[in-house]
Amino acid sequence: MNGLFSAAGLRRLRVMTRKELIQLFRDVALMVFFVYAFTGDIYIAASGVSMQLKNAALAVLDGDASFASRELSSRFQPPYFRVAGAAGTPAQSIRHLDNADVMALLDIPPRFEETLARGGQAAVQLQVDTSNSVLGFLAASYGAQIVGKYALETAALREGLGSGGVAGPTLAAETRVWYNPNQNDAWFMGISELLTVITLFSILLPAAAMVREKERGTIEQLMVTPLSAFQILCPKVVAMTLVILAGTAIALFGILVPCFDVPMRGSLVSFFLITALYVFTTAGLGLLAATVARNLAQVGMLTVVILMPMLLLSGAWTPIEAMPEWMHLLAWISPLHYFLDAAYGILLKGAGLDLLWPSVLSMAALGVSVAALGMGRFGRQFG
CATH class of the missing domain: 3.40.1710.10 (abc type-2 transporter like domain)
Known part of the structure; x- marks a missing residue:
């Protein structure tokens, strides 16, 4: 770990990160899927899905x-x-x-x-x-x-009440809708789909990068270099984090804000920092999947197996309070649940880190635990 932050360690990190980016951009099919997910998929979700009763x-x-x-x-x-x-x-x-x-x-x-x-x-x-x-x-x-x-x-x-007869008691109910006063489904669905896409690629991209090394037989070459397991895995996660942050910026400023007027009430710096933390920690699930999968097809199937419970237990579609009692514990160990709280809190409510720190801390703790598990399994498998 100390060697990573030395001059030589930082130089290796820079070179390995550049190598991962080059390999990723050469995968045309994956990049087409990536661009579509952060543009077309989010646009369709925001404009085509409604949870309200209309006509x-x-x-x-x-x-x-x-x-x-x-x-x-x-x-x-x-x-x-x-x-x-x-x-x-x-x-x-x-x-x-x-x-x-x-x-x-x-x-x-x-x-x-x-x-x-x-x-x-x-x-x-x-x-x-x-x-x-x-x-x-x-x-x-x-x-x-x-x-x-x-x-x-x-x-x-x-x-005869209220029409010239006896004056009866009245009750007036005043309803105030906060954070989304027009109850615009596009705001909720667009942000929800963005967070789902971020989660998908946080798992898929690091896992695909690792399995690609297995398929090409280059993982053994990396293991005989003077690089530790952490120095091999960290550049992959850093590279994928940078790419996902770029996709997030495209989705926000190219789709959600200009097309649907989604408000950005909080600090965008805080949002991107929390997103980077979420991607970095959720990538541990991808690394864990990569130690099991033997090819990219298996990576895709494992990604679906991991993503769907996270999505369904996050509270995005069903409030946690409405779930059965035995599922509450599973919901609280879903990192996407905490990311949803933080993202909606910043973008729609304008909340700061002083209010969101419990969610951020819980998300980081879960992510670090999974990342350590994935890295330890990788070290045992190829060490």
């Missing part, structure tokens, strides 16, 4: 055909719902749901208006296609809000 097709089965039933059905409006027309008969309405012609069906029973007029309890039914559970849950929730608000207004009018 869900709604059919109305109006068994009352009264003013009250028309008033209720007319409240299912954009941006959440789009009335696709009358459902016809009950049998036809079920076929509409089965054929995915509509996402929801509003069923208003006969004598709906009459029941409301005499103060009775009128029930309406909203049937929702929940093949997509997220959008189905949102449709059911928004539908319940619309019907509930209509019921309150109807009751208030019947009792």
Whole structure:
């Protein structure tokens, strides 16, 4: 370790890093994939994926055909719902749901208006296609809000409240949306995809560089040089870190900011430093995979095996609190979970290292442990 920071050690690091960069840029297929991932893939994720309910097709089965039933059905409006027309008969309405012609069906029973007029309890039914559970849950929730608000207004009018009659108590709810006030999916999805791509190449590139040495038979030549295992591995990680940081800059300033107006509220210097730390430490997983894989095809498969649990346990798609109890521990040992907290905190919230240091420290501790494991296995395998 001390020899690495001597004049000769730094010169070796510079030469070996340059050698790794040259080898990487000569791999045309990998570089095309790299450029696409940091540009086209992120653009598609930010523009094509939405977690919100927009213009869900709604059919109305109006068994009352009264003013009250028309008033209720007319409240299912954009941006959440789009009335696709009358459902016809009950049998036809079920076929509409089965054929995915509509996402929801509003069923208003006969004598709906009459029941409301005499103060009775009128029930309406909203049937929702929940093949997509997220959008189905949102449709059911928004539908319940619309019907509930209509019921309150109807009751208030019947009792003479708020229309020249008795003044009743009111409750006003003021909602403030922080950090993403327009609830723009492109901000979340674009950053999430960027962090996923960073993780992917943090594992893939160092592993591919090591396995390439195995395939070409040059790993034995490196081992007989006056270089330690650390001096052989460190330049590979440094080179891949520089390339990934360059790709991150392209994604931020070439895609996310100009195309989607993603804000950069925090310190970009802090963001790139934390990204460099994350790449440097996550590369240990790639080095560990390289000690197992024998060719680039195996590296690709191992990268998927490592990446998918990290992504699913990171909290990007499902909050950790919503996971089963036994998965909580696994989620807390995912380095991507801490990187997500730090990245969103800096880019969207403007948080500084004084608030993010627990996430940064946890991420570094996990990364150093895995890197030490990978380096130790490499030393035993080729030492």
